Amino acid sequence: MDSKRPNRRGFLKGGAALAGLAAGGARVAKGQIQGTPAKKIDELIAYGERSRFVTSVRMPVAERHSPDEFGLTFHVLTPLQDSVGIITPSSLFYTATHRGAFVPDINPREHRFMIHGMVDRPLEFTMDELKRLPYVSRMHFIECLGNRARPTHKTVQETHGLTSCAEWTGVPLSLLLKEAGVQNSASWIVAEGAEEVKGASSIPLAKAMDDCIVCYAQNGEPLRPQQGFPLRLMVPGFEGIYQIKYLRRIKVVDRYYMTYDDYGHINPDPKVAALTHQIGPKSVITFPSGGHQLSGPGFYEVSGLAWSGAGAIRGVEISFDGGTSWKQADLRTPAYPMAHTRFGYHWNWDGKECTLLSRCTDELGTVQPTRADIAKYWNQPLDKVRIQGADNAAQPWRVASDGSVHNGLS
Amino acid sequence: MGFRKLCLVTAVLGICQTAWTQSPTYGLGKSPSAEEIRAWDIAISPTGKELPAGQGTAKEGAALYARKGCAGCHGATGSGGHAPTLISRKGVQSAPATPSMPSMPCLAPCVNDANTMGVHSPFATTIWDYINRGMPLGKEGTLTPNEVYALTAFLLYKNDVIKEDEVMDAQSLPKVKMPNRDGFALPPEWKHGEPRLQGYP
Numbered sequence: 226m227d228s229k230r231p232n233r234r235g236f237l238k239g240g241a242a243l244a245g246l247a248a249g250g251a252r253v254a255k256g257q258i259q260g261t262p263a264k265k266i267d268e269l270i271a272y273g274e275r276s277r278f279v280t281s282v283r284m285p286v287a288e289r290h291s292p293d294e295f296g297l298t299f300h301v302l303t304p305l306q307d308s309v310g311i312i313t314p315s316s317l318f319y320t321a322t323h324r325g326a327f328v329p330d331i332n333p334r335e336h337r338f339m340i341h342g343m344v345d346r347p348l349e350f351t352m353d354e355l356k357r358l359p360y361v362s363r364m365h366f367i368e369c370l371g372n373r374a375r376p377t378h379k380t381v382q383e384t385h386g387l388t389s390c391a392e393w394t395g396v397p398l399s400l401l402l403k404e405a406g407v408q409n410s411a412s413w414i415v416a417e418g419a420e421e422v423k424g425a426s427s428i429p430l431a432k433a434m435d436d437c438i439v440c441y442a443q444n445g446e447p448l449r450p451q452q453g454f455p456l457r458l459m460v461p462g463f464e465g466i467y468q469i470k471y472l473r474r475i476k477v478v479d480r481y482y483m484t485y486d487d488y489g490h491i492n493p494d495p496k497v498a499a500l501t502h503q504i505g506p507k508s509v510i511t512f513p514s515g516g517h518q519l520s521g522p523g524f525y526e527v528s529g530l531a532w533s534g535a536g537a538i539r540g541v542e543i544s545f546d547g548g549t550s551w552k553q554a555d556l557r558t559p560a561y562p563m564a565h566t567r568f569g570y571h572w573n574w575d576g577k578e579c580t581l582l583s584r585c586t587d588e589l590g591t592v593q594p595t596r597a598d599i600a601k602y603w604n605q606p607l608d609k610v611r612i613q614g615a616d617n618a619a620q621p622w623r624v625a626s627d628g629s630v631h632n633g634l635s
Numbered sequence: 636m637g638f639r640k641l642c643l644v645t646a647v648l649g650i651c652q653t654a655w656t657q658s659p660t661y662g663l664g665k666s667p668s669a670e671e672i673r674a675w676d677i678a679i680s681p682t683g684k685e686l687p688a689g690q691g692t693a694k695e696g697a698a699l700y701a702r703k704g705c706a707g708c709h710g711a712t713g714s715g716g717h718a719p720t721l722i723s724r725k726g727v728q729s730a731p732a733t734p735s736m737p738s739m740p741c742l743a744p745c746v747n748d749a750n751t752m753g754v755h756s757p758f759a760t761t762i763w764d765y766i767n768r769g770m771p772l773g774k775e776g777t778l779t780p781n782e783v784y785a786l787t788a789f790l791l792y793k794n795d796v797i798k799e800d801e802v803m804d805a806q807s808l809p810k811v812k813m814p815n816r817d818g819f820a821l822p823p824e825w826k827h828g829e830p831r832l833q834g835y836p
Contacts, residue, residue, distance in 0.1 A: 341672050348664040404659045415678045422769040425678050429825040474675055481821055482678055483758050485765040491819035498820040499832040535830055591830045598836035
């Protein structure tokens, strides 16, 4: 038997008599046979891993598989249906790439970060130099503009899995820009990565000077390669494509540069243009959600996430009748600006079919719209409404009388 | 300092921007040389000011399109391949379904017949920029400036934007009048603590 990867099924069939023979050993505690760890105990002491009974995983978006036929990774969804609290484990954080990508293998000792363009003093930093500078650690979500619920989606992983939240640590971009000395006529920055396609986005200078972070750590450890190791830009509340991974360059400029990534977003309608970049107030119930099975009438804790690109979440309401009436939910975590916020509600299910929705209100007082609200705004029939820009519509989940839970859009 | 603080506050309000020019506080980082900056300075402004010397025509680009293997992903005619459509077929609004990239739903930036860069990009500089930084797949950064000018000219010609014999270089490329030059709205000026669109539900 491979000592690192024991054949678990065979082991379990063999039962307790064989347990003592398995590499790594097995312990008998309170009369229960414990499984053999997949790795040697000294490896697990050095670097822990989750229980083999915990199996929640990411999945590629249906539109384009990852890896594709070229071995490229495109967009991969986080399993929100299993989520608790507000921190997405780094290993389950959603990933997205510009056009499908190979994750670059960057040596941090060789990585450089440059600021130039309309500055008095162009500067280039090593990773060690960046880590000597004052830093901040903040909770922020990232959401992809492609995070759009469709009737064909079965689970909240499919409808909403292109959003995740983490603690990010790094140097405030404003500090670095002030070190370089931004010139008065500057109005935008172009941020660019070091990966093979060198993905680049134009970002308003006002945002760059406000709350952006040049991050080297996520959830208490260096960024993972899929999240931009060794350096990424955090642009709080803006859609994912601005959060430049493998960050190597910021050029301070005096206009919108219309990079390829900028170009992919252009729209002739100023209203639609305004509905991209900054994410609107949005929430979703993660339990019960599509694919869950309620075991019968009785008590359940409804749980979900709310977030806004404009600031902190002030409140969340839940409807149990498809949006006719709304009840105030409780916030179960601190409401950090531009971060996922967990909400909950004590619910006694009477066993009858019902449709659950959530909607949130952010600190500006902006209320998350339902699809009916959006249809009314664009003067479109509800059954044909096309959601423009980032989709922040309330998500319905239909609980059938047998306890099965389904996408309310289908 | 009081004045600077005042300026910073007013800068956020868009009244003055002078507070952002400051002297260094931490003294870390080195000054990159002009050559080091030039080597990395690959984002091309709509003004074309970063464009290098060199030139190319559509005819040269057609030969390169075949020689560099572009057709393998983008199709022999610039459409119908796995990769984004490069030469727009008139009257076709979306790409055909393929195993790797079905036409719907499309994740941004999504490029098909309706928004092929040669037709849809407001600036020809974006096409040059992207070929230069991102192509060919797996051999990014290997094309010479002349080759990038030629391939850009080829795509502009095949999308009926320029004539076959027009020479593209650092002067002519930014002046190309793209069909969608005025077909986009800039994102509104961003301000801290404002909703993305006033009045949107």
